[in-house]
Amino acid sequence: MAEFDVAEFDVVGIGNALVDVIAHADEGFIARESLVKGSMTLIETERAVSLYRSLGSAVEMSGGSAANTMCGVASFGGRAAYIGKVCDDELGQVFGHDLRAVGITFRPGAPEADTPTGRCIIVVTPDAERTMNTYLGISSLLCPPDIDTATVAAGKVLYMEGYLYDRPEAKEAFRAAARIAHAHGREVSLTLSDSFCVDRHRDDFRGLVADEVDILFGNEDELTSLYEVDDFEAAVAAVRRDCALAVITRGASGSVIVTGDGVITVPAEPVDRVLDTTGAGDLFASGFLFGYTNGMSLPECGRLGSVAAAEVISHVGARPLIELHKLA
Amino acid sequence: MAEFDVAEFDVVGIGNALVDVIAHADEGFIARESLVKGSMTLIETERAVSLYRSLGSAVEMSGGSAANTMCGVASFGGRAAYIGKVCDDELGQVFGHDLRAVGITFRPGAPEADTPTGRCIIVVTPDAERTMNTYLGISSLLCPPDIDTATVAAGKVLYMEGYLYDRPEAKEAFRAAARIAHAHGREVSLTLSDSFCVDRHRDDFRGLVADEVDILFGNEDELTSLYEVDDFEAAVAAVRRDCALAVITRGASGSVIVTGDGVITVPAEPVDRVLDTTGAGDLFASGFLFGYTNGMSLPECGRLGSVAAAEVISHVGARPLIELHKLA
Numbered sequence: 001m002a003e004f005d006v007a008e009f010d011v012v013g014i015g016n017a018l019v020d021v022i023a024h025a026d027e028g029f030i031a032r033e034s035l036v037k038g039s040m041t042l043i044e045t046e047r048a049v050s051l052y053r054s055l056g057s058a059v060e061m062s063g064g065s066a067a068n069t070m071c072g073v074a075s076f077g078g079r080a081a082y083i084g085k086v087c088d089d090e091l092g093q094v095f096g097h098d099l100r101a102v103g104i105t106f107r108p109g110a111p112e113a114d115t116p117t118g119r120c121i122i123v124v125t126p127d128a129e130r131t132m133n134t135y136l137g138i139s140s141l142l143c144p145p146d147i148d149t150a151t152v153a154a155g156k157v158l159y160m161e162g163y164l165y166d167r168p169e170a171k172e173a174f175r176a177a178a179r180i181a182h183a184h185g186r187e188v189s190l191t192l193s194d195s196f197c198v199d200r201h202r203d204d205f206r207g208l209v210a211d212e213v214d215i216l217f218g219n220e221d222e223l224t225s226l227y228e229v230d231d232f233e234a235a236v237a238a239v240r241r242d243c244a245l246a247v248i249t250r251g252a253s254g255s256v257i258v259t260g261d262g263v264i265t266v267p268a269e270p271v272d273r274v275l276d277t278t279g280a281g282d283l284f285a286s287g288f289l290f291g292y293t294n295g296m297s298l299p300e301c302g303r304l305g306s307v308a309a310a311e312v313i314s315h316v317g318a319r320p321l322i323e324l325h326k327l328a
Numbered sequence: 329m330a331e332f333d334v335a336e337f338d339v340v341g342i343g344n345a346l347v348d349v350i351a352h353a354d355e356g357f358i359a360r361e362s363l364v365k366g367s368m369t370l371i372e373t374e375r376a377v378s379l380y381r382s383l384g385s386a387v388e389m390s391g392g393s394a395a396n397t398m399c400g401v402a403s404f405g406g407r408a409a410y411i412g413k414v415c416d417d418e419l420g421q422v423f424g425h426d427l428r429a430v431g432i433t434f435r436p437g438a439p440e441a442d443t444p445t446g447r448c449i450i451v452v453t454p455d456a457e458r459t460m461n462t463y464l465g466i467s468s469l470l471c472p473p474d475i476d477t478a479t480v481a482a483g484k485v486l487y488m489e490g491y492l493y494d495r496p497e498a499k500e501a502f503r504a505a506a507r508i509a510h511a512h513g514r515e516v517s518l519t520l521s522d523s524f525c526v527d528r529h530r531d532d533f534r535g536l537v538a539d540e541v542d543i544l545f546g547n548e549d550e551l552t553s554l555y556e557v558d559d560f561e562a563a564v565a566a567v568r569r570d571c572a573l574a575v576i577t578r579g580a581s582g583s584v585i586v587t588g589d590g591v592i593t594v595p596a597e598p599v600d601r602v603l604d605t606t607g608a609g610d611l612f613a614s615g616f617l618f619g620y621t622n623g624m625s626l627p628e629c630g631r632l633g634s635v636a637a638a639e640v641i642s643h644v645g646a647r648p649l650i651e652l653h654k655l656a
Contacts, residue, residue, distance in 0.1 A: 023429075024649075057399070057426040057647065060388035071385070090418040098385040101351075319385065321352075 002292050004156040005185060009105070010078040010293035012155030014147070014177055015066025016139040016164050017084030017108070018118045019091040020278070022316060023058040025123045030131060035123065040132040040163070040194045043121075048135035051121055060091070061317050062098035063120055064139070065193060066161040068279050068318045072286020072308050074102045075324040078293065081151050083177075085109040087138045092117040098319075109146030112138050122278055124316065130278040134163075143169035144176045152177050153184040156293040157215065159285070162193030165201060165208075178212040191285060192218035198225040209242050215292075216246040217285045223248050236263060247305070249284050255305065257298050266302030269310035279318025283308040287324070304328055330620050332484040333513060337433070338406040338621035340483030342475070342505055343394025344467040344492050345412030345436070346446045347419040348606070348646060351386040353451045358459060363451065368460040368491070368522045371449075376463035379449055388419075389645050390426035391448055392467070393521060394489040396607050396646045400614020400636050402430045403652040406621065409479050411505075413437035415466045420445040426647075437474030440466050450606055452644065458606040462491075471497035472504045480505050481512040484621045485543065487613070490521030493529060493536075506540040519613060520546035526553040537570050543620075544574040545613045551576050564591060575633070577612050583633065585626050594630030597638035607646025611636035615652070632656055 030037050033051060043051065052058075070080040082099055086092035086108050095117060099106045118137035122130050142164060152158055158181040164170050178188045190213045192198050198205055205226060209216055216239060220232055223246075227238040236258050239246040246258040257264040287304030296304070307327050311320050358365050361379060371379065380386075398408040410427055414420035414436050423445060427434045446465035450458050470492060480486055486509040492498050506516045518541045520526050526533055533554060537544055544567060548560055551574075555566040564586050567574040574586040585592040615632030624632070635655050639648050 052425060055425075055429060057390070057429045058422075059645070060422060062385070094386075094388060097380060097383075101383060101385045317387070 002295065004293060007156045008079065008154035009081045009156065011070065011073050011157050011159050011289045012081045012083065012152055013066035013070040013159045013161070014083045014142070014164065014173070015161030016064050016118060016134070016136060017067060017086045017095055018064040018120045018134065018139055019095055020061050020063030020120050020122050020318060021052065021058045022061060022122045022124060022278070023056045025056060025125065027125060029123065030125060035131045035133070037125065037131050038129050040134060040196065043133045043135050045135065048119070048121065048133070051133055055121065055123070059316070060094070061319070062095045063318050065163055065191065065282050066159055067099060068282035069159060069286045069289070070099070070104050071102055071319045072283045072324060073290050074104050075320045076287065076290040076304065076308070076328060077325040078290040081105040081107065081155060083107045083109065083146065083148060083151060085138045085142045085146060087111065087115060087117045089117050091119060105151065107148045107151055109142060112141055115141060124276050124278070128274045128276055128313070130276060140164070140167055140170065142173050144173045147173050147177045147180065149180050152180040153186070155181070155186060157187045157189055157289055159189045159191070159289060162191055162197040162205070165197065165204070171204065174208070175212070187214040188212055189215035189217060189289070191281070192216070192222035192226060195221045195225045198222050202226065202228070214244050216243045217281070219249045219281060247285070247288055247302070249281055255284065255302055257302050259298070264298055264302065266299065266306060269306040271310045271314050274313045276316045277313050279312040280309045282318060283312040283320065330623065332621060335484045336407065336482035337409045337484065339398065339401050339485050339487050339617045340409045340411065340480055341394035341398040341487045341489070342411045342470070342492065342501070343392050343489030344446060344462070344464060345395060345414045345423055346392040346448045346462065346467055347423055348389050348391030348448050348450050349380065349386045350389060350450045350452060350644060351384045353384060353453065355453060357451065358453060363459045363461070365453065365459050366457050368462060368524065371461045371463050373463065376447070376449065376461070379461055383449065383451070387644070388422070389647070390423045391646050393491055393519065393610050394487055395427060396610035397487060397614045397617070398427070398432050399430055399647045400611045400652060401618050402432050403648045404615065404618040404632065404636070404656060405653040406618040409433040409435065409483060411435045411437065411474065411476060411479060413466045413470045413474060415439065415443060415445045417445050419447060433479065435476045435479055437470060440469055443469060452604050452606070456602040456604055456641070458604060468492070468495055468498065470501050472501045475501050475505045475508065477508050480508040481514070483509070483514060485515045485517055485617055487517045487519070487617060489519055490525040490533065493525065493532070499532065502536070503540070515542040516540055517543035517545060517617070519609070520544070520550035520554060523549045523553045526550050530554065530556070542572050544571045545609070547577045547579070547609060575613070575616055575630070577609055583612065583630055585630050587626070592626055592630065594627065594634060597634040599638045599642050602641045604644045605641050607640040608637045610646060611640040611648065
């Protein structure tokens, strides 16, 4: 059981601030648009425009991986803050509103002229799988001055999103945030986000995990990619050497919590009908972190992760529709 | 059975082009914000800002009454066009995209500097009732030059939304559109939209119904308000004198189709669970108009209306999620 000093926030998240543009489409659309199903692809303005043009009728909802996680923490009744860059445009206003509406303290960073709020075009196929195409916009421009020291210092756990770890300034911001957290006796967590992030920055990620990260989140594919092993057991052994605590999701097979003492297996919660897998990993992390920062046992933290993931995959959209503290 | 000349469109809609901002809230929120449950209230910028601030996390979806109806027509496989004013801002782009994405021809009118796209803040209470607060923005500035003659002339039926009938220029635009339609041998339909519209413009509406309207849509409250009678039968008798065809919805009791020959009763389609009544009337009109413009009998037109209304109240949002031609 983790013990923490008194803190204003349970969790402080840092990530790409994005508004999701969600539409349903069939497999034919995935093929025609040459999308890689289930993956996240970064796209530029021109491609964002052309893809949106060929997309069906859509719904706009605030998203962003770490922001979704903070919404989950808040939905459990936890106290959360979020650092992520938006523009003062309509989508930026929507993003800020939707965080504040659930009680999250939002630090939008310094404005940058002419760079719009980022958006993620999510195509949901009939099998409930989501394929993401992200136009990062201003979100990727996060840099050290955007990291509000007082906010990071006030959170029991810092939670950073691998997706954001790309531009040199963002990498610096990660290191700066981790230093602030540790200097104030806080813990640092990271989600690997996506295999493509791991592929692109494997050495940096390994360094980060070994040097700065107290709690690592990821799924099976991301972890095996991080350590370049084929076998899940080998990846678990590797992460045990690097990290005090690792929480690895395995889809319908549940998750495992890896500590120095051993491996705890957590079953997935049953779901009547999976409608949209967007946000499953984000919400799993929210349940785990809420439990962890509120002194619960690791199996209980894992159970809350499963509860939150089950809620979010049972409907369209990456944030909970039912207050998670009622399900806990 | 209606017979029409060959036409490019089955239905051409004119209305307030709005993006819906949909959030769930409890009865306490309705009371605290002094909202009138189930009604539509027009709000100004300041109130829109303050209401949005106190609102929970929301979802943005294209809306607008007549635009929802055109989406229903398209979802049945019909050919629809829509005239409504948006700004070239992010919400205006979303609105246009979502119409074009379902195959609707969109005429956004001439731009007006500095007037943003309109939005409708919809609060859905646990009883599935919607309370609407509309900031009209540019949508209400529709005026005669925005009425594209070729588009109106190319539609078998013109469908106009009472909500828009407010500013003198918009009223002129209604009359102009009706004249164009009739000059090209088309039929003119109107929805009364809301009792408050009827209250505000009763004499004008009665004149419009008596002089210009071939098919009137409305619900029970709107019709009794139009004729200032307490009794539904008396309202039906009055509308029979004014109008060749009237289609009146009565919620869970279904609807009635009033013609010179008599009154046809149409049952509502059963719904497992009503989640959000937004768009019920809009979608009823879409089913009716699709049937009507494709030569179906009046009872069949009514049945399609009930099918479309049942689909849209079974989920959150005012546009169909399932292709209506599959349910028809």
